Amino acid sequence: MTSEAFVREVREARSRGYAIAQDPVLDEASSIAAPLIDSQGRCAATINLVLPTGRLKNSQDSLMSLVCAAAAKLSRALTEIAT
Amino acid sequence: MAVNGLSKSARRITQALDLVAQARTSPSSRLLFDQLGIPRSSGYDLVSSLGRRQYLQNRTGSQWVLGDEIHVLALSRYGLGGIAERIAPALEALQEGTQEVALLAVLDAHGHGRRHPPAGWLDGGRAPARLASARSLCPPIAGHGASVVSQGRNVHDE
Numbered sequence: 001m002t003s004e005a006f007v008r009e010v011r012e013a014r015s016r017g018y019a020i021a022q023d024p025v026l027d028e029a030s031s032i033a034a035p036l037i038d039s040q041g042r043c044a045a046t047i048n049l050v051l052p053t054g055r056l057k058n059s060q061d062s063l064m065s066l067v068c069a070a071a072a073k074l075s076r077a078l079t080e081i082a083t
Numbered sequence: 084m085a086v087n088g089l090s091k092s093a094r095r096i097t098q099a100l101d102l103v104a105q106a107r108t109s110p111s112s113r114l115l116f117d118q119l120g121i122p123r124s125s126g127y128d129l130v131s132s133l134g135r136r137q138y139l140q141n142r143t144g145s146q147w148v149l150g151d152e153i154h155v156l157a158l159s160r161y162g163l164g165g166i167a168e169r170i171a172p173a174l175e176a177l178q179e180g181t182q183e184v185a186l187l188a189v190l191d192a193h194g195h196g197r198r199h200p201p202a203g204w205l206d207g208g209r210a211p212a213r214l215a216s217a218r219s220l221c222p223p224i225a226g227h228g229a230s231v232v233s234q235g236r237n238v239h240d241e
Contacts, residue, residue: 033188036163044162044189047174051183063181070177070185074166081165 018068020060023053030056032064034071039082047071095119099129100149103139109146161189 001009013019018034030053035043049067056063102118103110110118116126130147133139137150155167163170170187177185 036187038162046188047177048186048188049177049181049183050186051181055183063183066177066180070173074169074173077166077169078163 018064018071020056020064022056028053032056032060032067034064034068035075036071036078037075039079044078047074095121095129096133099133100138100153103147103149109143109148111145112147115147161191163189 009019013033018032021031021033023030029050031048031050033046033048036045036047038044047067047070049063051063098119099115102115112126112130113123115130116123119126119129121129130139130141134141134150137152139147140150142148155164158164158167158170174185174187
């Protein structure tokens, strides 16, 4: 992947609120990730789901929703403790 | 005299934690005491004290692993200590809901040079782990296989 393509992917992931990596390192091993956003709007960490690529293709939307919901819940907790 | 004693105690505590953290398999009390070079009575006092404060945990009856308080300290390094108690349940729920492996990943922006890689995985919210030591520091969540490190990456071995 070129640096330009990488930056483009990062920008797209940021605008979507989640990232999907299909077979980035190992064949048939993929990942869905969503950020934990702190009270200052920064990404403090990410939640990642590691799964077989076949499952990603079949259930991407539902799995992505679960990952984003978990990340949103922890993001809210981060904001709560800061206030 | 008292300062020297305190310094010696502090050194022993850090040595004990280092030994458990760096061990490929969880050390027994006897092995720990031998490696620390301390008598059994002092050793039991030490591990009992660390166990009460949850810096060490004796999960398998006779073998020691790093305790939950170390996990909280590691999360605090990344500003996540305040939600440490909520992270493990969230990851466990995600794993149960998806039947896949859930990880918390942090980017280490503090820049600690050669000793630490730039990013780390906190596998299943159970224990702090760096890429180089994830295997020994990450007990698996019940119902899931152990995590292993392959070529510097954290890979599920189910």
